[in-house]
Amino acid sequence: MTTDLIKDNAIEADELTKIYGSDNTKVVAMRDATMHVKQGEVVALLGPSGSGKSTFLTAVGLITPPTSGRITIKGKLVQDGETSYANLRSFRRKNIGFIFQKSNLIPFLSAVENIQIAMELNGESKRAARSRAIELMDYLGVADRADNLPSMLSGGQQQRIAVARAIANRPSVILADEPTAALDGHRGRQVMELFAKVAHEQGTGVIVVTHDHRALDVFDTIYEMEDGLMRKRPLETQKKH
Numbered sequence: 001m002t003t004d005l006i007k008d009n010a011i012e013a014d015e016l017t018k019i020y021g022s023d024n025t026k027v028v029a030m031r032d033a034t035m036h037v038k039q040g041e042v043v044a045l046l047g048p049s050g051s052g053k054s055t056f057l058t059a060v061g062l063i064t065p066p067t068s069g070r071i072t073i074k075g076k077l078v079q080d081g082e083t084s085y086a087n088l089r090s091f092r093r094k095n096i097g098f099i100f101q102k103s104n105l106i107p108f109l110s111a112v113e114n115i116q117i118a119m120e121l122n123g124e125s126k127r128a129a130r131s132r133a134i135e136l137m138d139y140l141g142v143a144d145r146a147d148n149l150p151s152m153l154s155g156g157q158q159q160r161i162a163v164a165r166a167i168a169n170r171p172s173v174i175l176a177d178e179p180t181a182a183l184d185g186h187r188g189r190q191v192m193e194l195f196a197k198v199a200h201e202q203g204t205g206v207i208v209v210t211h212d213h214r215a216l217d218v219f220d221t222i223y224e225m226e227d228g229l230m231r232k233r234p235l236e237t238q239k240k241h
């Protein structure tokens, strides 16, 4: 699969506004934020602390609804303001992969089991899930760590397992919130490169919230948030293709 063949949007977030609280506790965390991510596109979302990045990501991840605005995933309108047009739990499980700052692996399951369980929860047989889990570990360069517990893995290896788990059910969207914050520059870059590989080879739409400016060349598109406003970086400062 190459990105040239795939032009459809994986994610369309249109005019998202989020207001927390009311009257004197009112905070407008996001104002009319719009972002479209194509299948096979990897996007970085930058911005200072408190600018609204997590608010945007949790809205697109169908975790916290926006006050207004529309979220369309792979052509299906799933959220319009606070109204949902899908069973969000099952829609999330099938269509969206999440990666957080810490890998959040289950400590008493081996690396391969951590990936496998995501597929079993989605109705896959144990055998098929195990075989795909091993395949994914190979794809992400950690096959030799299959039987290790998370505590025996480095931070970078744990994040690779978390990436494998996130892509196991072939989601059309991956959302990552500061996935390299706990890693050094070199390992952080390797994880960012994995996101680009997954996006470009699997046709997944990927959004990575990051403060890490060292690996921005890995991304196809860069957006910035400030005071709840979303802005796409002008083309001349984006990666040249």
Ligand SMILES: Nc1ncnc2c1ncn2[C@@H]1O[C@H](COP(=O)(O)OP(=O)(O)OP(=O)(O)O)[C@@H](O)[C@H]1O
Binding pocket: 020, 021, 027, 028, 029, 047, 048, 049, 050, 051, 052, 053, 054, 055, 056
């Ligand atoms: N549950 C909440 N209730 C009230 N205000 C909130 C809530 N969540 C976030 N906010 C406010 O909304 C604004 C945006 O917060 P958000 O967490 O989205 O920013 P961020 O860019 O992700 O910050 P950081 O980089 O520090 O994680 C901030 O002013 C924050 O205080």
